[in-house]
Amino acid sequence: MFCIFSNLAVSILLVFIQPKPYYMSAKSAMDLVKEAKQQIENLTPSQVKEEINNGKAQLIDIREAEELTATGKIPGSTHAPRGMLEFYADASLPYHKPEFDKNKRIILHCASGGRSALAAKTLKEMGYENVAHMDGGIKAWKEAGMPVE
Numbered sequence: 001m002f003c004i005f006s007n008l009a010v011s012i013l014l015v016f017i018q019p020k021p022y023y024m025s026a027k028s029a030m031d032l033v034k035e036a037k038q039q040i041e042n043l044t045p046s047q048v049k050e051e052i053n054n055g056k057a058q059l060i061d062i063r064e065a066e067e068l069t070a071t072g073k074i075p076g077s078t079h080a081p082r083g084m085l086e087f088y089a090d091a092s093l094p095y096h097k098p099e100f101d102k103n104k105r106i107i108l109h110c111a112s113g114g115r116s117a118l119a120a121k122t123l124k125e126m127g128y129e130n131v132a133h134m135d136g137g138i139k140a141w142k143e144a145g146m147p148v149e
Contacts, residue, residue: 036117040132043135059077060080060100061078062085064082073149085119088100104130105131105132107131107133110138
């Protein structure tokens with residue numbers, strides 16, 4: 001009798017302590033962006049402009065080529081689409097771009113700040129220690145009256 005109750009108790013207990021299926025704890029894109037922004041340095045357009053003007057930073061535009069064509073780019077920025085970021089940043093690969101230098105200051109931007117936040121977090125995970133992103137992206141840059149070409 002004890003064995004029957006014991007098995008029943010274990011079965012009931014297992015029903016209540018089972019982990020949630022992956023889809024019940026899945027994060028949205030905005031959840032990921034919010035988490036990334038808590039782990040990285042977030043800069044305003046004026047802070048970015050100051051760093052660029054002082055020659056202290058490499059600005060990297062991670063938008064798609066079509067976006068640059070449609071809305072322009074920040075003078076002096078380097079284009080590196082988000083889909084190629086990890087490959088351009090990895091010095092051991094033939095895709096590596098010299099603008100991705102772990103010893104220099106890198107600031108990333110996109111259209112409004114979501115992709116660049118995720119990208120900055122990724123670069124930190126790849127060993128880049130002096131990386132930030134421009135919160136609000138090129139949209140905030142333009143709204144602040146900063147130049148584009």
